[in-house]
Amino acid sequence: MSVKLYREPELKRPIMLCGWSGIANVGLAAVNTMRRLMRAEEFGQIEPLGYFDPTQVVIANGLIEDLRFPTTRFFSHRRQDRDLVFVIGEQQPEDPEKAYEMAGEVLDVAQNRDLEAVCLLGEVPYYLQGAPWPYPKASIAVLEVLGSLLRVPLDLSGLHDSAARVEANIDQVLETLAGAEELPERVREEMDSLRHPHHVDLGPITEAEKHEMLDHLDELFRGEVGNES
Amino acid sequence: MNREMFHLTARPQVERPSLILGWTKDIGAVSRGVVDFLAEAPGSRSFGHIVPVHFFPVGGVTVRADVARFPQSRLFCNERNNTVILRSDEPQSHKYEFLNRVLDLAEHYNGAEALYTIDGIASMIPHTATRRVFLVSNDPLLQRELRRFVPAGLAWQGPPHTSTYLLWLAKIRRLPGVSLWVEVPFYLADSEDAQAIKTGVSLLNRIFGWDYDLRDLDQRAAEQDETLAQLREEDPEIDTRIRLLEQGESLEQQERQELLDAVQGALREHSG
Numbered sequence: 253m254s255v256k257l258y259r260e261p262e263l264k265r266p267i268m269l270c271g272w273s274g275i276a277n278v279g280l281a282a283v284n285t286m287r288r289l290m291r292a293e294e295f296g297q298i299e300p301l302g303y304f305d306p307t308q309v310v311i312a313n314g315l316i317e318d319l320r321f322p323t324t325r326f327f328s329h330r331r332q333d334r335d336l337v338f339v340i341g342e343q344q345p346e347d348p349e350k351a352y353e354m355a356g357e358v359l360d361v362a363q364n365r366d367l368e369a370v371c372l373l374g375e376v377p378y379y380l381q382g383a384p385w386p387y388p389k390a391s392i393a394v395l396e397v398l399g400s401l402l403r404v405p406l407d408l409s410g411l412h413d414s415a416a417r418v419e420a421n422i423d424q425v426l427e428t429l430a431g432a433e434e435l436p437e438r439v440r441e442e443m444d445s446l447r448h449p450h451h452v453d454l455g456p457i458t459e460a461e462k463h464e465m466l467d468h469l470d471e472l473f474r475g476e477v478g479n480e481s
Numbered sequence: 482m483n484r485e486m487f488h489l490t491a492r493p494q495v496e497r498p499s500l501i502l503g504w505t506k507d508i509g510a511v512s513r514g515v516v517d518f519l520a521e522a523p524g525s526r527s528f529g530h531i532v533p534v535h536f537f538p539v540g541g542v543t544v545r546a547d548v549a550r551f552p553q554s555r556l557f558c559n560e561r562n563n564t565v566i567l568r569s570d571e572p573q574s575h576k577y578e579f580l581n582r583v584l585d586l587a588e589h590y591n592g593a594e595a596l597y598t599i600d601g602i603a604s605m606i607p608h609t610a611t612r613r614v615f616l617v618s619n620d621p622l623l624q625r626e627l628r629r630f631v632p633a634g635l636a637w638q639g640p641p642h643t644s645t646y647l648l649w650l651a652k653i654r655r656l657p658g659v660s661l662w663v664e665v666p667f668y669l670a671d672s673e674d675a676q677a678i679k680t681g682v683s684l685l686n687r688i689f690g691w692d693y694d695l696r697d698l699d700q701r702a703a704e705q706d707e708t709l710a711q712l713r714e715e716d717p718e719i720d721t722r723i724r725l726l727e728q729g730e731s732l733e734q735q736e737r738q739e740l741l742d743a744v745q746g747a748l749r750e751h752s753g
Contacts, residue, residue: 301577301650302577302578305576305577305646306641306646306649307640308638308639308640308641309637309638309639309640309641309645309646309649310637310638311617311635311636311637311638311645312636313634313636314615314616314617314618314624314633314634314635314636315617315618315619315621315624315634316617316618316619316645316648316649316652319641319645319646319649347574347575
């Protein structure tokens with residue numbers, strides 16, 4: 253288990269953005285989309301042996317040609333002010349000890365352990381957390397925040413298209429379930445409330461609230477709070 | 482070799498041995514059947530086990546036929562044949578560490594000559610067909626060497642078996658190895674296929690030039706054939722479906738499942 257760097261990019265006060273697979277792959281899709289849109293260049297990876305079991309083998313004519321593992325790759329992107337490092341993890345280690353070790357390896361690449369850090373969590377409806385599809389709406393929400401904070405214009409049309417497809421899929425599943433004959437009453441009531449939600453109008457976020465939230469996060473990303481990543 | 486990872490009760494007199502590994506659970510119980518045969522063969526003796534901590538869940542224990550069954554990875558050697566045999570449960574966690582432990586063992590005896598695993602592979606063949614064996618290797622030279630014994634190479638793309646993962650790690654550590662995959666009729670996959678076990682042992686006999694007496698395996702295979710012939714007589718449905726397979730026809734998913742259930746049920750009844 254080690255980090256393999258293909259090159260050492262010279263980076264200016266970089267901000268590291270990490271996305272791993274998880275509930276509805278919100279983080280993975282968000283960070284990977286941003287990485288792709290910014291055409292960030294790959295510069296290394298964490299060796300998967302020991303962290304993950306292989307997911308696929310290619311055997312041809314009796315010889316093992318390849319064994320594929322989930323990847324954890326590093327990308328960099330240079331900008332005028334602060335550069336960006338992306339960490340894209342296709343899977344998280346199942347063993348907590350190994351997850352701890354992997355986090356350590358990521359921080360070794362960051363070359364700093366005294367960092368200010370923030371975790372952005374994209375909200376996913378509770379009944380979709382185990383669904384076998386991603387939830388791009390949440391990734392979009394995360395990217396809107398990131399794009400605004402980092403002052404990066406992001407074309408999220410691709411994610412919006414995916415979100416529309418996923419929404420249609422969800423609607424179809426809910427319709428099918430609603431039509432099921434044997435459904436406990438409590439589940440049916442819950443289903444109805446999901447299909448016909450009663451929106452509570454909390455009112456718009458005020459300018460003062462918006463500024464307060466953004467300033468707080470902005471400080472962190474600009475490195476004004478403490479150490480640089 | 483880290484001695485804390487092994488519990489050894491003897492020091493086998495082997496030099497660059499062949500390491501043969503079999504799992505206790507596999508398709509048609511081929512892996513288990515072959516290593517059981519080798520472990521009980523004349524000249525074989527137990528010399529320890531791999532310490533199982535970390536590799537198996539400790540949430541409970543299985544009791545079968547009044548015997549508590551604990552995870553095990555037992556080591557045997559046969560000095561006459563210069564072989565080390567590992568009969569093991571498949572690790573449930575920390576697979577990478579477990580497989581490297583196996584390779585540590587292989588390296589310990591001045592580097593094993595080669596690594597062999599043997600497993601069953603479910604196939605759409607009738608039990609009356611000859612069991613073919615497919616080879617998967619991590620080394621072209623060893624593959625060429627063994628081609629006269631096993632002409633068929635496997636082609637596969639998908640999730641890897643633990644044996645394949647082991648071969649890959651062995652390749653990284655420059656240890657040549659092969660997995661031998663013996664065909665098992667799909668309806669015998671959940672029970673023991675004595676014919677496939679016999680095919681596996683007989684193949685190793687030829688590869689290594691051993692002269693093990695296979696009469697016991699012949700008898701078990703004959704008994705299996707007899708039981709299945711009796712089933713065909715008793716149940717025309719089973720007979721029809723097996724006959725279709727014998728004619729090279731394929732079965733629908735539901736027919737396959739029904740044949741499997743019928744044969745498994747009948748075999749259970751027969752053994753009970």
